[in-house]
Amino acid sequence: MRLLLVEDDELISRSLGQALTRLGNSVEVFASCRDARAALQGAPFDLVVLDLGLPDGDGLSLLEEIRRRGDSTPVLILTARDGLDDRVRGLDLGADDYLAKPFQLAELEARVRALLRRSQQRTDNCLSLGPLRFDPATGTSWLDDAPLDLPHRERLLLESLLLHAGNIAPREILENRLFGFGEVGTNALEVYVSRLRKRLKQSGLHIRTFRGLGYRLEEDDS
């Protein structure tokens, strides 16, 4: 994947560049709005990591330019300002995610992975995580390239989990997807989750429960 990193602090840009390169990406680093703007005119990027406080202008205006062009490259905003207003404005302008400094490198990596996965899925028209693949058009799924035959509701559950891959799929959304908007028993969802868990056993994937909140499809820690 080709990443554009716009960050003026040398220490941060160096370590971020290294970390993101280690994830298997090629990272181009620029320290000013002007250089970044020039780079964006060239070959498209898969992800832009954008610092807001740049020496020659506000990162938000660069983001606005990108979106005005109709460019839907995922943008992750970094900022030392922690005001909620900035966050809301950034997301309003079309940023895909937002991370306030200081942040943990692991947090940044996780978010970049999730954004890249989503952008990949958009281009592939296929949902995937690790060995799992799902084609929403036909409703078929594969585990390690072996077709996985799923009953209707488990298929809906898997699709929703994959749609949220990297993030928690809220349980209300899963319930609505599986059972419609009618009343359902508290355990109904849990039943399907545990069935799907059994199928994913030994696959390198697992479904983590977030108590009262939802579920997340995760890759096992290697």
Add this chain to the structure above:
Amino acid sequence: MITVTRSIKWRMAMWLLISVLGLGALLMLEAWQSSRQAAERAFDAQLAAAALTVSEAVQWRDGVPEVIIPPAALQILATSSEERVFYAVLDADGRQLSSNWPLWPVPDALQTSLGQAPDSAPLVVDQPTLHGSLRLYGREVSSAGWVDQQPVQVWVGHTLSGREQLTWALFRQAVSRFLIMVVLAGLLMALTIRYVLAPLRRLRHQLRMRDAEDMGPLEAHVPREIRELAETLDHLFARQRQGREDLLRFTADASHQLKTPLAGLQTTTELALRSDDPDHWREALGAVHDSAARTSRLASQLLSLARLRHIQGDVTQTSLELTGLVREVALDWAGREQARHHDLGLEPLPPAPVMVTAQDWALRELLGNLIDNALHYTPAGSRISLMVNREGKDVCLAVLDDGPGVASEALERLCRPFERAGRQDTEGSGLGLAIVETIAQRLGGRVRVTNLQPHGLQVALWLPEVRLSGAGLPEKRGLPGDSSARTEV
């Protein structure tokens, strides 16, 4: 922000001017009327005197009246203003016995009043003629004792310029008296205003001369009306004084807090640089990383506490739905890498929306700090729960964990800044709960920290619930990132 309106002097002058003008107009009207009446009375008396003089000059010879106009009569009427003077003596048939009227038609009033003039009662008529208005005065004269003698009518008249001149003269005098009075009163008023406003000027001078650093109480002698203003200023100074002391103390604490980990970083890196052992480097780097993470967390907490405590304004609070917000915050934190090794979850929420009056960012900050605290102070694998409960008229929002809890004697001090319940060794600044406490105060709620049995800690915030009247319950908050899934249903 201070908006300067018209000055007090201007206002007072304006009001005075308006009332003086109003009163003045009435006074002028009255002065004009009375001047006019006075002039009329004076000139009418002259006419009467002239008519009397003329009538005394009437002689009857064989019952036929004869008259020789005495010059004295006309002299009476001859004023300085060059008026035209007229006279006419008519017999009972209307013939002119003597008159200076021959060239002009006899005024109507004279003709119509012939024979109608009541006995002896004088008649005053204003007569418009070619030569301007005339004032005519006529009386009937008959010689007493002689029954057969014919009565005669004596008319005298003159133009009005004399009256007008007198009226104007009288009026001018009245006006100048009034104007002199107004000017004097105005001067007096200006002096009074100056005198009355002197305490305000003194206060202003005193405030202006004050040193910017001087927050001491005011020493001023002020009249009762300004006492409140002076006292308010005094309170303001006291608050400023308090605020500045708090800020200074806080800054000192903060810089101490920041210096400590920085000193640690310095010594660690210094030692590592001296060593040639890669294992030592690795260990030092680990320590540096931990310390940097701790310091940056400390810095952001300090900033948020300073902002909460020392920045006023933006106190606009709105009604917001609590359960949706709590769910959003919980989802956000549970998904973070930081929470990977904890069981961070949500206890079942009340099914109906719970409305409270608060600021969105304040509640997020508060919850974030509580969760952050719980993640820091509990071992991996601990269970952390968010809870929203209705309790009577209040809503209880709590974050509880099953960690080791806090020694009971330290519970009280927990909400003070830089208090770590004696656990100086664990990472964390001890600012989290101070932030929470400050936000709670801002929102008008109260916070309580309690230990749980057998172990664990609960931090609960009580806020008054806003009861919605009637229908129109707000929609529950949407969940983040669910648009794609929902549209497919």
